[in-house]
Amino acid sequence: MSMSNFNNKTVVITRPIERADILADMVIKQGGKPLIIPTLELQLVESEELLYIANNIDDFDWIIFTSPAGVKSFFNTYKSDKIPCNIAVIGVKTEEELLKYGDNKPKLLPEKFTAEGLLEAFESIDIKDKKIALPRTLSARKVLPEGLEKRGADVLVAEAYTSAIPKDKTLILDLLDKLLDGEVDIITFTSPLTFTNLIKIIEEEKAEKLDDLIYALKNNVIVGSIGPITGNVIKKYDIETIEPEQYTVKNMIDAILQNIN
Structure with missing residues (x-):
């Protein structure tokens, strides 16, 4: 199946740094701009x-x-x-x-x-x-x-x-600003913790902006989930997700591309 590419869209990768490069390479090959901001440390x-x-x-x-x-x-x-x-x-x-x-x-x-x-x-x-x-x-x-x-x-x-939650939360707080300022097009989550850690960090560090974050995830960005276990956690916040039928990062990227084009 032929698919259009990301057309220079910014795609946030929240998975641990050790696993981020493969996904980032896929985004680049499909014409996107990967932004690696791990919300999880292994x-x-x-x-x-x-x-x-x-x-x-x-x-x-x-x-x-x-x-x-x-x-x-x-x-x-x-x-x-x-x-x-x-x-x-x-x-x-x-x-x-x-x-x-x-x-x-x-x-x-x-x-x-x-x-x-x-x-x-x-x-x-x-x-x-x-x-x-x-x-x-x-x-x-x-x-x-x-x-x-x-x-x-x-x-x-x-x-x-x-x-664990990353010790250095600077990039995650920067991500919050980018999401609220409309600088992110797509954000991907590859495990429940990649999402719940983001929520927890904002609750602890910028509680007054938590509702704004959830609003942005609902309305301003495309949210990709690797599968239903992760997706169900995200949907508890009434945030729609795009999920593949087979739970791999490649299939997640393909599903996002099919839905946005």
Whole structure:
């Protein structure tokens, strides 16, 4: 399908700085001006549970990676390349990160890149009494571990990274001014925290302008969401979003282009 480009529109990228370049390159190739303003910082964590998983991986039947950061954190502590147990991943970017560390082809990659999608993929697999390792951020939703445990699995959640509000909020406060001054055309959110952190920072730093921010997001800019989990959080503020059918940044960009042209 042929699509027009962004026609020099300013596209804000709120995802963590480590993941922003790929999306920025897509925006540039489609004729847009990327503005990288992370509302989320990722910090790898070497938790006690993560060390236990890395040192006892032979005891597990499955390990599940839900993000590239989880993969990176695991291999920071794991002293080998090959993972001996079954592997499940959410998202093609997570799979790509996994394959950087050797021949670790995932056994399970759901069509829907969500916790619910992975649980659906597990429906045809007997996981009763199976030990499952789940390295991720502790701020993630509990849908996945609780869903696995309901089916009889023994799940060990290990903190692998933290998703924190950026220490330096200068760029985010500058973004507020740009949004209110009409200098932003499109803003993208790739996780619920990229949106809720923006709201929280403005509530704490510029509370008197929060209503103006929400008005601007409703009326003055196009809001792109990577998928329904993120989109539903945004819609609680009556802000309309454009979402792709498949939850990747490329498909999000394509969906935005199709809707604006």
